[in-house]
Amino acid sequence: MAAIELRALTKVYPGGVKALDSLDLAIPDGEFFALLGPSGCGKTTLLRTIAGLETATGGSVVIGERDVTGVQPGGRDIAMVFQDYALFPHMDVTDNIAYPLRIKKVGKAARQRKAEEVGARLGLDQLMDRRPGQLSGGQQQRVALARVMATQAQAFLFDEPLSNLDARLRLEARTFLKKLQRELGVTTVFVTHDQAEALAMADRMAVMEAGHIRQIGTPAEVFQRPANTFVAGFIGSTPMNLLHGTVHGDTLEVAGCKVPVPVSAEGLLTDGERVVYGVRPEYNTYSAEPVEGSLGGKVVIVENLGASHLVTLEVGEVLVQAVVPEGGEPSIGADGFAAPRRDRALVYRDGELVSA
Amino acid sequence: MAQATSPLEVIDDAPARRFSSDAAGLGRLRAGAFVAPALALIAVFLVFPALWVLYLGLTNYRLTGTAAVEPQFVGLDNFVKAVSDPAFWNSTWLTVQFVLGSAVIGQVVLGFTIAWLMRDRTGPLKRTVEGLVILAWILPSAVVSFLWVALLDRDGGTLQALLHVPGFAPLLDHPMLSIVIFNTWRGAAFSMMLYGAALGNVPPSHLESARLAGASGWQQLRDVVFPHIRGHILTNLLLISLWTFNDFTPFMLTAGGPDGKTEVLAVHVYKVAMLGQELGYGAAVSTVILLINLVVAVFYLRLLRSKK
């Protein structure tokens, strides 16, 4: 059990590409932490640098109060699950799980016992004699997990743990992983490009872009108060409405309509300044009748989301989206009004969140 | 190894390159040790001889006699001797005939024809034809050489039995033609497989469009297939020309005879250097062979690279 700390961690590739730009991060002991971001943002590089598979050009990695920046990957007391699980195809499940113990020179009987114990815990007891090639994707994942559990390392690193599973299995695996991590209580860092996955599983997360960390916070924080327009646009299954607006006293002129200044930005705006107004479709209350302080326009698209609908309104020259509960969906061409919740709307100045 | 550093200390941020970042952590030193034995063997038995042949060509080295003990530097004498020796030019001309006839024309045309006839087929016929062609290629050279000696025998050969022309001895009367046909037979497999793969990569939709437009088989070949496989034809030609140019197998059929009528350069070098014991002169001819190889190989590699 150990906390992980990164200080001014930098990685520059030969040729000048800056994969990690002076990152600072503190992950307390036992936390399930996500590194989230689009491809190329540096999240996998960061994970591999923590593991030691990439050498840092500057800064340091501290695991459990021990500076491991100069330590070999095998000496950091961590365990890693790769995206393709890397189960050795020529060894059976028992030997795969027992492999880290074999390196640690644990006796054959002892390590087989441990492998069986861990395997049983993850429901693998019928599969211990099989080769990885004979296992399904979900079973392979559990073997990979069993292998890292057998190491009893201080911290676990997972590289895109769910991306090799098919869609249905992925949802089950999400719940399974979260439950397992809670039971084990081991500090776990995982990388994902899927924001829904990060929101569902992580205790806290870091949203990354181009080698920088754009925001660190709990899923609720990152969802409700994204610190900048990048995070605002990246998080959320339905994209946040980000609209240009001008300040007029205690209202904002957005797309030709007047909306009240959100609670979070009260008293922090200057008259006449141009800002970006952000509100999630989920936080827009839809009405067919005109409402004060709403964005009104014509309904152009209605998308069925299952238990709700995503309504797209043409307001002036921009499109505004709102989520409407079952039974309230309008028809195309009708007039509609989306009233943003004052306590959930946000204002961005030069890309950064305006807040106290 | 464990440093009990207080978390509040400022950590030196110079890159701590205390371990290597290749997949297994081999590091440059160990990697060098891994590569060393192979490179050593290649250096001694491949590179060194190639360089030495350049030196040898400039001496009058022989295996026996004074020139063996004290070879003298003779400059370009050997090369001059080669250029003015009619036997050398005879061999060169014969080699040109051999390469043109059996590789450039023979193997390419035969290999392509078989690949074209067998395209889109999968049955036992294809397997039989391909199997036989490949058999001709993989059987050891000493065996196939004798099979053809037997085939072409004047009195008892199978060819004789089929044609019933008494006294007809192809190996004596038409030796070059014989070895050309032999080598075409021997090497067609490589071209067949290469063109087979190339033809498989021609999009069927192109061929079908042509067919629907009324193109005959020959027209489809000309307008759709050849443009697609042009690049492969060139690389194929270069490779088999290189191999045929260096092929020593004709020796096993005719030993360069009768009267040097099939003494291609490979056989010529052997006769002059090993049998005639003139290693210096033989080295000069070998140098010529090396240079020609070099030109063809560089050309081939350039083509490969430009395709990537």
Next chain:
Amino acid sequence: MTRFVLGRIGFYTLIAVLLAFFTIPLLWLVAAPLTSDPTYEVRVPDFTLDNFRAILEHPYALPSLLNSLVLAVGTALLVVVFAALAAYALSRVRLPGRDALLYALLLLSSIITGTAAMVPLFQLAVELNLIDSQFGVILILTGGLLPAAIFMLKDFMDSTPKSYEESARVFGASPLQIVRHVVVPLVRPGLATIAVWAVANVWGNFLMPYLLLSDVEKQPAAVIMYTLYTEGGQANLTLLSTFGLLYSVPVVLMYLFVSKKYGFRFHGGIKR
């Protein structure tokens, strides 16, 4: 309609000619060994095994097959071990001048053939006292096959994911443990292919042993086969046919085995 029929007739005629062209020279190899008192002509065999008995009595025939085996296995062993080590290092570690080295290797293997290098190789063997030594032939053949082997194996290793090695490394395995536990089992198919390729190459090689081995008891089958039909007097067709067949069978079997197991085909570098 007639055009179609003519086309079909033409096709099958051509196929028949091709089949004849490729079959006729080969017929002797399968017919003569089973014919008592064979001649150059191919006749329907009377399925006798006497010829094989004659082979057993010949002092140099069967031992030469053993020599071929020694040369082939010896070379394959050296080639596989040295090429595998080199290919792994070149695949995983960024050594200085790596790309230039690979290019040079490819170039070398195409240019320096037995024919071009026979003179200096012979002299080198004399100087190193490796004339009439099977070990010398093995070394020289290994040197000739290594560049292509390294190239092919490196290609193979490049396409093997690094995650296995990295995984073992994070679990604390040392580099040599990783090579032993993880890499070697993973690349076994590639190693097997190269081994068979090397054996097939050496099995049929005539020039090097012919040049460098003078003792007839050390000669491999390739040279003995040639000797049988060129050394004076009437060629002993009984021996030639039977020996030729015995000598050919292993290579054919190897080819069948490899293409069944790995679909191993030389397409001249074209991916299918």
